[in-house]
Amino acid sequence: MKISVVxxxxxxxxxxxEGVQxxxxxxxxNFEFLIVNDGSTDETSTYLNSINDPRxxxxxxxNQGLGTTLNRLFQMATTDWIFRMDADDVAMPQRLARQVQHITHAPENLVMVGTGFHIIAGDKAMPSSTVEVTNEKIVDLFANGYAGICHPTLAFRRSSYLTLGPMRIAGAGEDIDFCLRMSEQGLCSNVPDDLLGYRMTRSSLSYSKLKELAVGYDYAIDAYRRRTQGKSEIGIEAFSQHWSKSPTSLLxxxxxRGNMLYRESLISKGEDRRLRSWAFLAAAGLCDPSAGLRKFMRLVR
Incomplete structure (x- = not known):
């Protein structure tokens, strides 16, 4: 079974x-490896042009942004299954093999599969994160704005992507919206094994984009709920105007913000700044109590 890694x-x-290697x-x-450099201004181009591997x-x-770049990659893929990879993450040696094995033994209506992962913060690898493995629990996480599948571990059926169409949100929320729409095409699953190092850096924290994040995620969730209730979706611009006037927008x-603070907590732990780490974790728990205990258990392990 040949696959496409993008x-x-x-x-x-x-x-x-490190990610490419x-x-x-x-x-x-047995894979093709498609890489798109989205207008980098550092040494990315030099390194990519030095790769000598026929795959x-x-x-x-x-520069066109992540959503547009992913759509280009998905459309260029030539195999039945497409596997995501992010530039700063590290795949464990058995990642592709374990996901391919899972796919070949899964029901024919499987459309998405992710894996367990651990977080890399600073120079430290955190303990593995527990992931849900049943379709119902994975979809429920997505429908509540959480990652039911860690996006850099995602593998999905290309035919389902062609059926539902491209990523349609240019920015925050594109991953949740894509996965929720994909989940309506069939079953979702996770291989529970730790098969990816998911890197967190402060450069990935975007406090200035909190509103964009909130609107994007809430739009994806609202569109999903409308579809499941047999209602028509509204456009993201109209939704954004309504969202700004809604009392729930502050929540x-x-x-x-709680998610950002939690990431700060993990990064601080990786830097051995434990007091700072606990302070950020406490603040994150106040912002999002429903996820606070789960995040607390991950940090203390």
Whole structure:
């Protein structure tokens, strides 16, 4: 079974090489590896042009954003299953093999499968994160604005993508919206094994984009609920105008800030700044109590 691995990148050095090599050294080798450089201004282009492996195809473009870049990659893929990879993450050697094994033994209506993962913060690898494995629990997490499947571990059926159409949100929320729409095509699953190192850095924290994050996630959830209730979706611009006037928008902003603070907590732990880590964790729990205990248990392990 040949698969497609796709990797978008923008100013991805110095972590890009480790991420790329973690795919090229996989125990499962029957894949094409498509990489799009989305207008990087650092040494990303130089490194990509130095790769000498027949499985790798590199494309350069002017900066167009993550959603557009992913759509281009998905459309270029030539195999039945597409596997996501992010530029700064590290795939464990058995990642592709374990997901392919899972796919070949799964029901025919499986459309998405992710894996367990651990977080890399600073120079430290955190303990593995527990992931849900049943379709119902995975979809429920997505429908409440959480990652039922860690997006860089995602593998999905190309035919289902062609049926539902491209990622349609240009920015925050595109991953939740994509996965919720994909879940309506069939079953979702996770391989529980820790098969990816998910890197967190402060450069990935975007406090200035909290409103964009909140609107994007809430739109994806609202559109999903409308579809499941047999109602028509509204456009994201109309939704955004309504959202700004809604009393629940403040709660959504606080929830997204809680997620940012939790990431700060993990990064601080990776830097051995324990007091700072606990302070951020406490603040994150106040912002999002429903997820507080789960995040607390992950941090203390």
């Amino acid at each position: 990797l978008p990148c923008f100013n991805a050095m110095p972590f890009l090489e 973690s795919i090229l050294s996989q125990s499962y080798s 790798v195809k590199v494309f350069h473009q002017n 959504s902003l606080v929830k997204r």
